[in-house]
Amino acid sequence: MGWLPSEVLMLSLSSFVCRLSQGTMICGWDQTGPQIYYVDSDGERLHGSLFSVGSGSTFAYGVLDTGYRFDMTFDEAVALGQRSIFAATYRDAYSGGTVRVYHIDKDGWKRISETDSMDLYFKYNGEQTA
Numbered sequence: 604m605g606w607l608p609s610e611v612l613m614l615s616l617s618s619f620v621c622r623l624s625q626g627t628m629i630c631g632w633d634q635t636g637p638q639i640y641y642v643d644s645d646g647e648r649l650h651g652s653l654f655s656v657g658s659g660s661t662f663a664y665g666v667l668d669t670g671y672r673f674d675m676t677f678d679e680a681v682a683l684g685q686r687s688i689f690a691a692t693y694r695d696a697y698s699g700g701t702v703r704v705y706h707i708d709k710d711g712w713k714r715i716s717e718t719d720s721m722d723l724y725f726k727y728n729g730e731q732t733a
Contacts, residue, residue: 608629608631610648624643624644624645625643625644626641626642626643626644626656626657627641627642627643627656628640628641628642628654628656629642630707631707632707632708632709637707637708638650639651639652639653639654640654641654641656653667653671655667655687655691657691657695657697657698658695658697658698659690659691659692659694659695659697659698660691662690662691662693662694662695663687663688663690663691664687665690666683666686666687666690667683667687670683670686670687671683677706681704681706681715681716684704685702685704685716685718685723686723686727688702688703688704689702689720689723689724689727692720693720693724699720700719700720700721701717701718701719701720702716702717702718702719702720702723703716703717704716704717
């Protein structure tokens with residue numbers, strides 16, 4: 604049996620000798636269904652159902668922990684993903700200014716949305732005052 608993609612990434616990241624810490628997600632679909640792993644430069648490889656990585660991940664987790672349910676509809680999951688990424692970009696200067704949401708299924712991946720964070724700021728701010 605060959606190496607799993609998450610194992611290859613783990614070995615690649617842990618083989619570099621550097622002082623920077625790196626964490627990433629690897630997502631895909633295999634014969635058993637959807638898979639998501641957190642992989643970091645220390646050689647850690649965790650399998651799970653929900654991850655957030657990067658300097659803004661604590662802000663994203665705040666939204667995810669509040670809004671995630673196992674039985675979410677597709678539209679609810681996309682909205683939660685968008686809001687959680689927005690929280691990271693809004694509160695963390697290093698998380699960028701664009702919120703991209705992708706969907707992965709057995710047929711591959713598809714970009715669902717790509718939205719400027721400021722557009723989402725005005726959208727969510729309007730929801731709070733309405």
